[in-house]
Amino acid sequence: MTRSFLMATVLGGLMGVAGAAIAEDTSTVYEFDGSFEDATFSVESAIVGQGLVIDYVSHTGEMLNRTAGDVGSSVKLFEAADIFVFCSAVLSRKVMEADPMNIAHCPYGIFVAEREDKVMVGYRNYPQGPMQEVQALLDTIVQEAVGD
Template identity: 75%
Template sequence: MRQLFSILALGFLANAAVAQDATTYPFDGSFDDATFAVENAIIGKGLVIDYVSHTGEMLNRTGADVGSDVEIFAAADIFLFCSAQLSREVMEADHMNIAYCPYGIFVADRDGAVMVGYRNYPDGAMQKVQALLDEIVQEAIQ
């Protein structure tokens, strides 16, 4: 049993490392312009934004509470949304693709450089989602 747990733990850690991979693109403009462009690109695809996580604000607000004075981002937001059609398709292919839903696109300002990006997904059906995310980001950075 202990050996099985070790194998499962290694598998989880390997997946967690993969989940850290992201595709990013520089945005030629302000953080506010980038968030506006991402929001419009998502809505332009007929998708509904379920939630916007103001991660940068949270990190800046709580830094002193956790004993840090490091500013990671001047600003950072994550737009969370789903596509009913695409989600059904990828989850019919593998019901465990639920782990990737909702999908997210982030905008971050770090040291005056604004970037837009998304988490990379595994090979297989989830590449359709990654292609959608890339379409949205490409539209937003144009």
């Protein structure tokens, strides 16, 4: 999974966030009532609480802010944005046994972003079929993190 794909997913999911949960074609986004730091702690706790290991935290917001001038932009997209990257051995094996090409969806990611004084938590939507079980897990984690 490339950083540009992750960024495109995050950006696509953040367009027009207005309700408690917005389901778009690309992602599902929930508003978080609290600070960015509280949201990242809550997401990390919810992932670990499912018995999963976070492989990597991508500090995408920092990278975008740091490199804006290098790419000729003055637009600040996020105050902060992190993507938690992890996998589930059980679900990954299950969905890849159903279709080995589901490897394209692994690892999984949950993002936390702050933009225009709003903090949001979300994830990429997956295709119909076996990947819906992964999407259900992501939704469970995010709902726990946002307190729903």
